[in-house]
Amino acid sequence: MPSAARLSLHVPEPSVRPGGKPDFSHVGFAPAGEARRPPVDADPAEFRDLAYSLIRVLDDAGAAVGPWAEALSAADLRQGLRDMMLTRAYDARMVLSQRQGKTSFYVQCLGEEAVACAHRKALAPGDMCFPTYRQQGLLIAAGWPLVDMMNSVFSNEKDRLKGRQLPTMYSAREAGFFTVSGNLGTQYPQAVGWAMASAIAGDDKIASAWIGDGATAESDFHAALVFASVYRAPVILNVVNNQWAISSYQGIAGGESVKFASRGHGFGIASLRADGNDYLAVHAVSAWAAQRARANLGPTLIEWVTYRAAAHSTSDDPGKYRPRDEGAAWPLGDPLERLKLHLIKRGEWSEERHAQMRAEIDAEVLDAARDAESHGTLHDGPTPSPASMFEDVYKDMPRHLREQRQQLGV
Amino acid sequence: MVEAIRDALDVKMAEDQKVVVFGEDVGYFGGVFRCTEGLQRKYGKSRCFDAPINESGIVGVAIGMGAYGLRPVAEIQFADYVYPAYDQIVSEAARLRYRSGAEFFAPLVLRMPCGGGIYGGQTHSQSPEAVFTHVCGLKTVIPSNPYDAKGLLISAIEDDDPVIFLEPKRLYNGPFSGHPDQPAVAWAKHPLSETPEGRYVVPLGKAAVRREGKGVTVLCYGTMVHVSEAAAEETGVDAEILDLRSLIPLDIDAIVASVEKTGRCVIVHEATLTSGFGAELAAQVAERCFYALETPIRRVAGWDTPYPHAEEWSYFPGPERVGRALLAAMEG
Numbered sequence A: 001m002p003s004a005a006r007l008s009l010h011v012p013e014p015s016v017r018p019g020g021k022p023d024f025s026h027v028g029f030a031p032a033g034e035a036r037r038p039p040v041d042a043d044p045a046e047f048r049d050l051a052y053s054l055i056r057v058l059d060d061a062g063a064a065v066g067p068w069a070e071a072l073s074a075a076d077l078r079q080g081l082r083d084m085m086l087t088r089a090y091d092a093r094m095v096l097s098q099r100q101g102k103t104s105f106y107v108q109c110l111g112e113e114a115v116a117c118a119h120r121k122a123l124a125p126g127d128m129c130f131p132t133y134r135q136q137g138l139l140i141a142a143g144w145p146l147v148d149m150m151n152s153v154f155s156n157e158k159d160r161l162k163g164r165q166l167p168t169m170y171s172a173r174e175a176g177f178f179t180v181s182g183n184l185g186t187q188y189p190q191a192v193g194w195a196m197a198s199a200i201a202g203d204d205k206i207a208s209a210w211i212g213d214g215a216t217a218e219s220d221f222h223a224a225l226v227f228a229s230v231y232r233a234p235v236i237l238n239v240v241n242n243q244w245a246i247s248s249y250q251g252i253a254g255g256e257s258v259k260f261a262s263r264g265h266g267f268g269i270a271s272l273r274a275d276g277n278d279y280l281a282v283h284a285v286s287a288w289a290a291q292r293a294r295a296n297l298g299p300t301l302i303e304w305v306t307y308r309a310a311a312h313s314t315s316d317d318p319g320k321y322r323p324r325d326e327g328a329a330w331p332l333g334d335p336l337e338r339l340k341l342h343l344i345k346r347g348e349w350s351e352e353r354h355a356q357m358r359a360e361i362d363a364e365v366l367d368a369a370r371d372a373e374s375h376g377t378l379h380d381g382p383t384p385s386p387a388s389m390f391e392d393v394y395k396d397m398p399r400h401l402r403e404q405r406q407q408l409g410v
Numbered sequence B: 001m002v003e004a005i006r007d008a009l010d011v012k013m014a015e016d017q018k019v020v021v022f023g024e025d026v027g028y029f030g031g032v033f034r035c036t037e038g039l040q041r042k043y044g045k046s047r048c049f050d051a052p053i054n055e056s057g058i059v060g061v062a063i064g065m066g067a068y069g070l071r072p073v074a075e076i077q078f079a080d081y082v083y084p085a086y087d088q089i090v091s092e093a094a095r096l097r098y099r100s101g102a103e104f105f106a107p108l109v110l111r112m113p114c115g116g117g118i119y120g121g122q123t124h125s126q127s128p129e130a131v132f133t134h135v136c137g138l139k140t141v142i143p144s145n146p147y148d149a150k151g152l153l154i155s156a157i158e159d160d161d162p163v164i165f166l167e168p169k170r171l172y173n174g175p176f177s178g179h180p181d182q183p184a185v186a187w188a189k190h191p192l193s194e195t196p197e198g199r200y201v202v203p204l205g206k207a208a209v210r211r212e213g214k215g216v217t218v219l220c221y222g223t224m225v226h227v228s229e230a231a232a233e234e235t236g237v238d239a240e241i242l243d244l245r246s247l248i249p250l251d252i253d254a255i256v257a258s259v260e261k262t263g264r265c266v267i268v269h270e271a272t273l274t275s276g277f278g279a280e281l282a283a284q285v286a287e288r289c290f291y292a293l294e295t296p297i298r299r300v301a302g303w304d305t306p307y308p309h310a311e312e313w314s315y316f317p318g319p320e321r322v323g324r325a326l327l328a329a330m331e332g
Ligand SMILES: Cc1ncc(C[n+]2csc(CCOP(=O)(O)OP(=O)(O)O)c2C)c(N)n1
Pocket: A132, A134, A182, A183, A184, A211, A212, A213, A214, A215, A216, A240, A242, A244, A245, A246, A308, A312
C-alpha cells in the first residue's frame, strides 16, 4: 500500500507561467471529423465518450469533415463570418472608448466569437438566452443594433437600462437576451426555470444557459443541473471553457481532474465537448441540442473549448499570470480565420471581399459609436436623470422612495 | 391558518393558469405543514410539484419561471433554510426589474414558516424578516390570522414584485397568547378565523388596529400581535395594538396617527433585537413623532442569541416581558 510520510495539499498549477513555453497538452484535443454524431433521441448513457472527445468539423486545411458537417449555405456562413467580424470590431471600439475615458470598464470576447455567434443562429425566435458578460456575440448575431449596446456601455441618456448597469451587462428581451447579472452563475438555474415554465405552459420555446469554466464551481451551476435533470427541462447548458477565470486556470475550477462536459454525467444529462473556435461545429452541436430540447428530450450540456485571447477585462493584465504568447500557440486557432479559410476553400470568398467587408464593418461601428456618443458618455454629456435612480425598484414607487427622491431634490 | 393559506393558493390556481406551486415535499404529500395538501391532485403535477432539496435552485428556477410569465409560489420548508437562496433573492429576484430597466421582472412569492414556540430549536424557529426588509426591491409580509393570511397571500400572488411571505408557524393551528402552559386554542372561536369564500384581498402596506387604546401604541406583527393583546389585558394598560401585516411597504400613516394619539410607543418582535426591524420602526417613530413622544420608545424582542431548545420560554418575548414594557412606557 502506498504511503506518504506527511500529508500535503494539492493545489493545481498551470503547466506554464509567464516566461515559460506555452503548453496545452493538458487540454485534450482530437482531429476534426473524428467524434461520432448520435441521433438526437439517443440515451445519454450511450454517448458518454462525447464528453471527453472533441467535436470538430473544420480541419486545419479548412475543409468541413465528419458526421457533424451540416449543409449550411454559403450565404449563412458569410453572414456568420460577418457577425464574428462585427463582434470583434465592436469590442475593439469599446476597448478604445474605455481607454479614452468614455466608460469605466469593458469585457471583450476576443477569440471566442464563434461560440455565441454560431449558437445564436441555431436558436429560434422566442427562445431565451441567459448569458454572461462575455456573450455580446448573441446580440450581434441576432442583429441587435450596435448603437443600443453602446448606449448601455456609455450609460448615456439613451441607455434603456437608465445607467444602472456596468458595461456589457446588457438586457434585450426582444432579442431573447436575459438581463446579465454581475453575480456569477445565478443565471444558470434561472434558465432552467424559464425552460421549465415553457414546458409547464406547453410552449415550444427553449432556454439557453451560459457560464464560464471558472463559474462552474458555483453551487448554482450544480443546482441548475439537478433541476434540469429532474424535470428534463428544455434547456441548453453551455459551458464556455476559455481556459481562464481572471488569473485562475481551469484546473482551479476542477478541470484538471475531469472535463467540464463530464459534469453532466452524474445527472444523466446528455453531455458533449466541442471545438468552440469552429463556427461549423458550434452551429451543428447547438442545433443538435436545440432539436433535442424542442423534442422534449431534455437538457444538453455542452463544453465549448476555446481560449480567452485578451485580458479578462480592461482592468486586467494577463501578462502577470500567463505567457504573453500563449494565445498565439492555442491549437484551435482563430475562429474568424478558420471560417474565412473554409469559405475561400469553397470558392465562396476571397481576400478582396474580406477586406471590403472589413472596411464596411469598421465604418458601421464608427457610425454607431458617433451616434451613441452624441447622446453622451459616462463622464461627458447627458446621462440618465438622477430621478430615474428611484424608478423600477418596485413596479410602483413606494412612499419611502418618493420621500428619498424628494430629499435628493430631483 | 393552514386552511386559509391553502384556500388562497386554491383560489389563485383555479383562477389563473399561470400560478404554479412547488417546494420540498409540497406536491404529493402537500407540505410538511399541509399548506398545499390536495393541490397536486386538483391541478396536476405540472402546477404543483415536489422540488429537490436545493433552496438556491428553488428560488433560481422560480425567478426564471417568473421571467417567462408564470406566477410561481415557492415554499421554503422553514425560514431557517432560506439562506442558501439568499443570493438569488437579493441579487436576482430583487434586482431584475431595476437592472433591466423594467424589461424583466419576476413576480414570485416565497412562502416560509417562521418563528418559534414549537420547540424547534435554533434551526426551526428563526424570524429572519430583517434580512429581507433591508433589501430594496422586495416586499415582506407577515400575517397574524387566517383572514389576513388568505387576503395577503392573494395580494402577494397578484403583485408584480417579489414578495417574501412569512408564516408564523406557531399560529398555523390557533392563536397563541404566549403562555405555553395554557391549553392550546383552535382558530375556530377567533373572530379573524372566518375567511370569506373565493377571492378577496388584504392590500399590502396597510396595517390593522387590533385593539384601540389611548395610552401607548404597540407596533407588532405575526405571533406578537396575540402576545401583545394578552399583555394589554393582563396589565390593564390602555394599549393601542397595531398589526403591521406588511413590513415593506410599511403603513407609516397608521403608525404616525397612533403614536401621535398615544404619545408612547412599544415595539415588539420575536426576531433578535440588534438591527432587527424594530430598530427601523424606532427610527421612523423618532424621526416623525419626536415631539409627540412623552416617554422613550421601547423594544421587546428575542435576545441576541440563537433560538435555544430547552430554554425556549426564557427566550420567547412573552406577555410578561411585553407587559413590563407597557407599564414602563406608561410610567416614563
Ligand atoms: C459570485 C461572484 N464571485 C466572484 C465574482 C468576480 N469575478 C468576475 S468574473 C470572474 C471570473 C469568471 O471566470 P469564468 O467563469 O471562467 O468566465 P470568463 O470570465 O472566463 O468568461 C470572477 C471571479 C463575481 N462576479 N461573482
